[in-house]
Amino acid sequence: MLEKTTRMNYLYDFYQALLTPKQQSYMSLYYLDDYSLGEIAEEYKVSRQAVYDNIKRTEAMLEEYEEKLLLFEKFQERKRLIARMKECLSGESDHQTLTEFVAAIEKLD
Amino acid sequence: MLEKTTRMNYLYDFYQALLTPKQQSYMSLYYLDDYSLGEIAEEYKVSRQAVYDNIKRTEAMLEEYEEKLLLFEKFQERKRLIARMKECLSGESDHQTLTEFVAAIEKLD
Numbered sequence: 001m002l003e004k005t006t007r008m009n010y011l012y013d014f015y016q017a018l019l020t021p022k023q024q025s026y027m028s029l030y031y032l033d034d035y036s037l038g039e040i041a042e043e044y045k046v047s048r049q050a051v052y053d054n055i056k057r058t059e060a061m062l063e064e065y066e067e068k069l070l071l072f073e074k075f076q077e078r079k080r081l082i083a084r085m086k087e088c089l090s091g092e093s094d095h096q097t098l099t100e101f102v103a104a105i106e107k108l109d
Numbered sequence: 110m111l112e113k114t115t116r117m118n119y120l121y122d123f124y125q126a127l128l129t130p131k132q133q134s135y136m137s138l139y140y141l142d143d144y145s146l147g148e149i150a151e152e153y154k155v156s157r158q159a160v161y162d163n164i165k166r167t168e169a170m171l172e173e174y175e176e177k178l179l180l181f182e183k184f185q186e187r188k189r190l191i192a193r194m195k196e197c198l199s200g201e202s203d204h205q206t207l208t209e210f211v212a213a214i215e216k217l218d
Contacts, residue, residue, distance in 0.1 A: 017177035068126035071178075078214055085210045098207075101194045105187055105214065 007072070011062040014071040023058045030055055082106050116181070120171040123180040132167045139164055191215050 012027050019027065029035040029043070037055075041048040066072050085102050121136050128136065138144040138152070146164075150157040175181050194211050 015178075018174075065127075069124075069178075069180075071180075081210050081214050085207060088207050088210070098194060098197050101190050101197070105190050 008059060008062065010072050010075075011059075011066055014075070015062050015065045015069075018065060019058060019061070023054065023061075026051060026054050027058055078105070117168060117171065119181050119184075120168075120175055123184070124171050124174045124178075127174060128167060128170070132163065132170075135160060135163050136167055187214070 009031050012031055016024055016027070025044075026040055029040050030037070035043070037048050037051050040051045044051070082102055082105060086099075089099055089102065118140050121140055125133055125136070134153075135149055138149050139146070144152070146157050146160050149160045153160070191211055191214060195208075198208055198211070
Protein backbone atom coordinates (compact mmCIF):
# COMPACT_ATOMS: atom_id res chain seq x y z
CA MET A 1 0.00 0.00 0.00
CA LEU A 2 1.17 3.52 -0.78
CA GLU A 3 1.90 5.67 2.21
CA LYS A 4 0.25 9.06 2.20
CA THR A 5 2.85 11.31 3.73
CA THR A 6 3.11 14.96 4.49
CA ARG A 7 6.40 14.88 2.61
CA MET A 8 4.74 13.69 -0.58
CA ASN A 9 2.11 16.41 -0.24
CA TYR A 10 4.88 18.99 -0.10
CA LEU A 11 6.83 17.47 -3.00
CA TYR A 12 3.66 17.48 -5.07
CA ASP A 13 3.08 21.08 -4.13
CA PHE A 14 6.59 22.11 -5.23
CA TYR A 15 6.90 20.10 -8.42
CA GLN A 16 3.39 19.54 -9.74
CA ALA A 17 3.98 21.96 -12.62
CA LEU A 18 6.55 19.50 -13.99
CA LEU A 19 4.06 16.60 -14.14
CA THR A 20 1.69 15.61 -16.95
CA PRO A 21 -2.02 16.49 -16.59
CA LYS A 22 -2.84 12.83 -15.89
CA GLN A 23 -0.15 12.53 -13.23
CA GLN A 24 -1.45 15.73 -11.68
CA SER A 25 -5.02 14.39 -11.63
CA TYR A 26 -4.13 11.09 -9.98
CA MET A 27 -1.82 12.69 -7.43
CA SER A 28 -4.27 15.44 -6.63
CA LEU A 29 -7.15 13.00 -6.09
CA TYR A 30 -4.98 10.65 -4.06
CA TYR A 31 -3.03 13.10 -1.92
CA LEU A 32 -5.18 16.21 -1.72
CA ASP A 33 -8.71 14.81 -1.98
CA ASP A 34 -7.89 11.55 -0.18
CA TYR A 35 -9.44 9.28 -2.83
CA SER A 36 -8.58 5.58 -2.59
CA LEU A 37 -6.79 3.84 -5.47
CA GLY A 38 -10.05 2.01 -6.24
CA GLU A 39 -12.04 5.23 -6.42
CA ILE A 40 -9.55 6.81 -8.81
CA ALA A 41 -9.57 3.64 -10.95
CA GLU A 42 -13.37 3.80 -11.14
CA GLU A 43 -13.33 7.51 -11.98
CA TYR A 44 -10.89 6.99 -14.86
CA LYS A 45 -12.17 3.58 -16.03
CA VAL A 46 -8.76 1.95 -15.57
CA SER A 47 -7.49 -0.84 -13.33
CA ARG A 48 -6.53 -0.21 -9.74
CA GLN A 49 -3.06 -1.53 -10.63
CA ALA A 50 -2.68 1.05 -13.40
CA VAL A 51 -3.46 3.85 -10.95
CA TYR A 52 -1.08 2.38 -8.39
CA ASP A 53 1.76 2.10 -10.94
CA ASN A 54 1.20 5.64 -12.19
CA ILE A 55 1.23 7.10 -8.67
CA LYS A 56 4.31 5.09 -7.69
CA ARG A 57 6.18 6.33 -10.77
CA THR A 58 5.10 9.88 -10.10
CA GLU A 59 6.26 9.66 -6.49
CA ALA A 60 9.67 8.47 -7.71
CA MET A 61 9.81 11.39 -10.16
CA LEU A 62 8.99 13.86 -7.40
CA GLU A 63 11.76 12.42 -5.22
CA GLU A 64 14.17 12.75 -8.16
CA TYR A 65 13.22 16.39 -8.67
CA GLU A 66 13.75 17.04 -4.97
CA GLU A 67 17.13 15.33 -5.12
CA LYS A 68 18.11 17.67 -7.95
CA LEU A 69 16.52 20.96 -6.89
CA LEU A 70 16.07 20.64 -3.10
CA LEU A 71 13.10 23.00 -3.05
CA PHE A 72 11.43 21.26 -0.11
CA GLU A 73 14.65 21.05 1.88
CA LYS A 74 15.39 24.74 1.36
CA PHE A 75 11.80 25.61 2.17
CA GLN A 76 12.03 23.79 5.50
CA GLU A 77 15.29 25.53 6.30
CA ARG A 78 13.89 28.96 5.49
CA LYS A 79 10.80 28.23 7.52
CA ARG A 80 12.94 27.31 10.51
CA LEU A 81 15.04 30.47 10.17
CA ILE A 82 12.03 32.67 9.71
CA ALA A 83 10.42 31.24 12.84
CA ARG A 84 13.54 32.11 14.81
CA MET A 85 13.65 35.60 13.35
CA LYS A 86 10.10 36.10 14.48
CA GLU A 87 11.01 34.95 17.97
CA CYS A 88 13.81 37.51 17.99
CA LEU A 89 11.48 40.22 16.83
CA SER A 90 8.58 39.51 19.16
CA GLY A 91 8.42 41.75 22.17
CA GLU A 92 9.90 44.70 20.32
CA SER A 93 7.49 47.26 18.98
CA ASP A 94 9.71 49.38 16.72
CA HIS A 95 10.29 46.65 14.19
CA GLN A 96 7.02 46.70 12.33
CA THR A 97 8.80 47.11 9.02
CA LEU A 98 11.14 44.23 9.62
CA THR A 99 8.28 42.01 10.65
CA GLU A 100 6.52 42.81 7.39
CA PHE A 101 9.61 41.87 5.38
CA VAL A 102 9.86 38.61 7.22
CA ALA A 103 6.22 37.87 6.45
CA ALA A 104 6.84 38.68 2.81
CA ILE A 105 9.78 36.31 2.58
CA GLU A 106 7.68 33.61 4.12
CA LYS A 107 4.90 34.18 1.58
CA LEU A 108 7.28 33.51 -1.29
CA ASP A 109 7.45 29.79 -0.63
CA MET B 110 23.54 35.04 -32.78
CA LEU B 111 22.72 33.88 -29.28
CA GLU B 112 22.64 36.55 -26.66
CA LYS B 113 24.65 35.83 -23.56
CA THR B 114 22.54 37.25 -20.79
CA THR B 115 22.79 37.44 -17.06
CA ARG B 116 19.29 36.00 -16.97
CA MET B 117 20.38 32.85 -18.81
CA ASN B 118 23.32 32.47 -16.45
CA TYR B 119 20.90 32.51 -13.54
CA LEU B 120 18.43 30.14 -15.17
CA TYR B 121 21.28 27.75 -15.89
CA ASP B 122 22.38 28.02 -12.29
CA PHE B 123 18.90 27.17 -10.98
CA TYR B 124 17.94 24.39 -13.38
CA GLN B 125 21.17 22.80 -14.58
CA ALA B 126 20.47 19.66 -12.52
CA LEU B 127 17.50 18.99 -14.82
CA LEU B 128 19.60 19.03 -18.00
CA THR B 129 21.47 16.16 -19.67
CA PRO B 130 25.28 15.97 -19.25
CA LYS B 131 25.76 17.16 -22.85
CA GLN B 132 23.42 20.10 -22.40
CA GLN B 133 25.27 20.97 -19.21
CA SER B 134 28.64 20.84 -20.98
CA TYR B 135 27.61 23.08 -23.87
CA MET B 136 25.84 25.58 -21.62
CA SER B 137 28.66 25.67 -19.13
CA LEU B 138 31.29 26.28 -21.82
CA TYR B 139 29.16 28.87 -23.56
CA TYR B 140 27.79 30.80 -20.59
CA LEU B 141 30.28 30.27 -17.79
CA ASP B 142 33.57 29.84 -19.65
CA ASP B 143 32.63 32.22 -22.48
CA TYR B 144 33.56 29.82 -25.30
CA SER B 145 32.32 30.73 -28.77
CA LEU B 146 30.00 28.37 -30.66
CA GLY B 147 32.90 27.56 -33.00
CA GLU B 148 35.21 26.66 -30.12
CA ILE B 149 32.61 24.33 -28.59
CA ALA B 150 32.03 22.75 -32.02
CA GLU B 151 35.75 22.11 -32.39
CA GLU B 152 36.02 20.69 -28.86
CA TYR B 153 33.18 18.21 -29.47
CA LYS B 154 33.91 17.48 -33.15
CA VAL B 155 30.43 18.57 -34.23
CA SER B 156 29.14 21.35 -36.48
CA ARG B 157 28.74 24.88 -35.22
CA GLN B 158 25.07 24.60 -36.20
CA ALA B 159 24.62 21.51 -34.00
CA VAL B 160 26.01 23.38 -31.00
CA TYR B 161 23.83 26.38 -31.76
CA ASP B 162 20.68 24.24 -32.04
CA ASN B 163 21.45 22.39 -28.83
CA ILE B 164 22.05 25.60 -26.89
CA LYS B 165 18.91 27.22 -28.31
CA ARG B 166 16.81 24.21 -27.30
CA THR B 167 18.37 24.17 -23.85
CA GLU B 168 17.66 27.88 -23.40
CA ALA B 169 14.02 27.26 -24.30
CA MET B 170 13.88 24.41 -21.76
CA LEU B 171 15.32 26.63 -19.05
CA GLU B 172 12.71 29.29 -19.80
CA GLU B 173 9.99 26.63 -19.58
CA TYR B 174 11.27 25.45 -16.21
CA GLU B 175 11.30 29.03 -14.98
CA GLU B 176 7.76 29.54 -16.23
CA LYS B 177 6.69 26.50 -14.21
CA LEU B 178 8.77 26.83 -11.05
CA LEU B 179 9.67 30.55 -10.86
CA LEU B 180 12.88 29.89 -8.93
CA PHE B 181 14.70 32.86 -10.44
CA GLU B 182 11.77 35.22 -9.94
CA LYS B 183 11.40 34.21 -6.30
CA PHE B 184 15.13 34.45 -5.80
CA GLN B 185 15.15 38.03 -7.07
CA GLU B 186 12.25 38.92 -4.81
CA ARG B 187 13.91 37.41 -1.76
CA LYS B 188 17.16 39.17 -2.60
CA ARG B 189 15.35 42.49 -2.78
CA LEU B 190 13.62 41.89 0.54
CA ILE B 191 16.78 40.74 2.23
CA ALA B 192 18.62 43.85 1.05
CA ARG B 193 15.94 46.01 2.63
CA MET B 194 16.04 44.02 5.84
CA LYS B 195 19.76 44.63 6.00
CA GLU B 196 19.20 48.35 5.51
CA CYS B 197 16.76 48.27 8.41
CA LEU B 198 19.22 46.44 10.56
CA SER B 199 22.31 48.49 9.80
CA GLY B 200 23.12 51.11 12.39
CA GLU B 201 21.77 49.00 15.22
CA SER B 202 24.25 46.99 17.20
CA ASP B 203 22.01 44.71 19.26
CA HIS B 204 20.78 42.72 16.30
CA GLN B 205 23.73 40.48 15.64
CA THR B 206 21.57 37.37 15.81
CA LEU B 207 19.01 38.71 13.40
CA THR B 208 21.71 39.72 10.98
CA GLU B 209 23.07 36.18 11.05
CA PHE B 210 19.64 34.75 10.28
CA VAL B 211 19.26 37.09 7.37
CA ALA B 212 22.65 36.02 6.04
CA ALA B 213 21.61 32.38 6.41
CA ILE B 214 18.41 32.90 4.46
CA GLU B 215 20.39 34.59 1.74
CA LYS B 216 22.82 31.66 1.56
CA LEU B 217 19.98 29.27 0.80
CA ASP B 218 19.54 30.55 -2.74
